[in-house]
Amino acid sequence: MTARGLIIGAPRSGSGKTSVTIGLLRALRRQGLAVRGAKSGPDYIDPGFHEAATGLPGVNLDSWAMTPALLDALVAQTFEGAEVVIAESAMGLFDGIQAGQGRTGAGSDLAARYGLPALLVLDVSGQSTTAAAVAKGFATYNPDVRIAGVVLNRAGSDRHIRLCSEAIEAIGLPVVGAVPRNPDMALPERHLGLVQASEHGAIEAFIDRLADVMESALDLERIAAMAQRPQLPGPGDLAAMIPPPGQRIALAQDAAFSFVYPHVARHWREAGAEIVPFSPLADEGPAEDCDSCWLPGGYPELHAARLAAAETFQARIVAFSHTRPVHGECGGYMVLGGALEDADGALHPMLGLLGHTTSFARRKMNLGYRQARLLGDCPIGRAGETIRGHEFHYARVIDPGTDDALAEIADGTGTSIGPSGGRRGLVTGTFFHAIARG
Template sequence: MTARGFIIAAPRSGSGKTTVTLGLLTALARRGFRVRAAKSGPDYIDPAFHAAASGAPGLNLDSFAMPPALIAALAGEAAGAADLLVIEASMGLFDGIVGEAGRTGAAADLAARLGLPVVLVMDISGQSQSAAAVARGFALHDPAVRIAGVILNKVASERHRTQASDAIAATGLAVLGALPREAAMSLPERHLGLVQAVEHEGLEAHFDRLAAAVEAHVDLDALVALAVTPALPDLTHNSPAVPPPGQRIALARDVAFSFAYEHLVAGWRGAGAEILPFSPLADEAPDGSCDAVWLPGGYPELHAGRLADASRFLEGVRAVAQDRPVHGECGGFMVLGEGLEDAEGTLHPMLGLLGHTTSFAKRRLNLGYRRAVTRAPSALGPAGTAFRGHEFHYASVTQPGDDAALVDLADGQGKPLGAGGSRRGRVSGTFFHVIATE
């Protein structure tokens, strides 16, 4: 059975997409629908909330970083195990990079490729009838993208709702709901986005509030009725997005190391690899029988003191690094270095398997899509392996060390950014998050 689906998008970030999506997922799951959610673009945090609300694993679909065959395979697998597929956009519906048509990273690419209707969430605070002009502009902007309806958000009063909804309805667009302005519906945030789902106290109660608001103010029957079966080509994609670095992969997994993409780990399992999770914050060492260690990104800067004191973790990873591959992405890369300076300026010793030192006290935003080609064999694969992914962090390198570079980097449009990452023996790391091979 293949699920029907739709995309929740918005004109811009901060419109309430995630709030609406979580309320919808919770409400639909409670109605008995098997719901699968996906996030458009690179994002670790929202898919974890999707999973908690829907009861099914989160997923990312990224038109820039994933080849079309991989998107089709992932969407098809998700749709095959659900009744409804709900995709949440990132930023604005058409926001992406300028480049190859259909591979900009925008949610509009997915709408066009999969043939899914778009529901536009509109924050109408500070406007009323003018919202109709915005909605009409989005509906006419790209003939390949169909806006099927609108959900109004942050509605101040009944008069406010009537003025905006009547004006939008006059353009021919359906108004599927109107959510009142309610500050308590917001989730707490930190420097890379929302506070992680596993850290959120009272998450189920919050989902209850979101679902109650959606059930009271959104026409769920109309929303389900507009969903369509995604247009999936008749093809298979049997290769993992990224080849597994070994057959038995010790994967760091806790609130300090939570940024591992579901499609990547599932692809490793599908290729026959065994995943051996361990918690550095609980001072657990990687399984001694592993043949590779993967340290994903996360928030090690918030737990640097505990990690510096986690002797079993530190000694266990150092032991593996003597004769087996160890790789770190972003936060994992920071922990592989000599030291990590926290926000208060305290320098904590880390694994020392690479020579750099990083600082969260000296913050500098690094954000954007990346292309990378490996310079030498590593846990990422043989020399010359090309990847697409992204970079998103505030840490800066205060001491670069003298290790060899791991990759040659370019931005999403192919502009060279120079060498990136580090490698020493079987150890490698980079701030770059891998999403898929070219």
């Protein structure tokens, strides 16, 4: 393995590390490097931007949801076929849950386990010398995590850059660039985070603008030289991956259904399964020659009227469910239910394959890691197995229906939350997104 890597970290979400990461990925690619992006934690959206910037598939590397052996195997895969890997931390670099050393889900777990240096992105708006105190805290907080350099973000002037840089370099950390305040660098957002790369109307031009900024603001040669080869504890294995739910998997894929973890889809293909996409918003149903159907998460609450009017989609998936398994995650689970209430309070009939009703008008944020003990066989595992994953949604169940629960779930620390999802015949669904077997 000759690829080198580093972690992009920050003190908090909103520091600008995603914009820096995307622009840096494209800028390094322009230099002729085979560069790949990765994301710590359970984020669907950023890997899509990483792939758009590099031309290589992104990946999630989650130290809580993935066993150490699986994480090692995925890190090895990620570094194959690339020269430089840039892994973007979720939230703040050290932010995770109290679940044991190295299993917190924080980006710092990756830095410590694999000996990867971290590049710290500091939003220095509203401060100067204080930035050095923040940087020093990061540099000394965990001796197993090495801060290799600092990028100043949202800098206001040359004087501002000089004051911050002098203070930070006085404590022994190099400043490898300063990105000026620029509202044009903001990524569009909505209720579950960033608008996805596939929906950005001018994604190439936008990424090129970010790369232009990084080329002028950062010392790319110095940053590339900071990257180090990962120190893999072992070869790892893929035994904890979610197995393919069939040989030919009908996968709903459009603006309403788009949240599929890259590592899951890749594993299905490498295990010999074929993924056959279809678009419910285009009134398409699962192909007849498929042997399972998967409705992933996404934004069905924004397209409820179109889905309710998609008669061919409804008829074909109902017929499919009589003889073959159908599974829905999060948004897919909402569509499997009897009805979906949109943001305006209008109730739209859904597939009715499960009996629950969900609402986006009566919102309640659900966010966090989940451990799901399956109560019945389903496409994500067998009864009695524990699956690790994540919930992030604002919709809520307003009528649970009478179906059997799919799983008993607990949070990331093991605290019980209760029954989740539903199962009826060959149809199963839950708000829980599966990442790996526990």
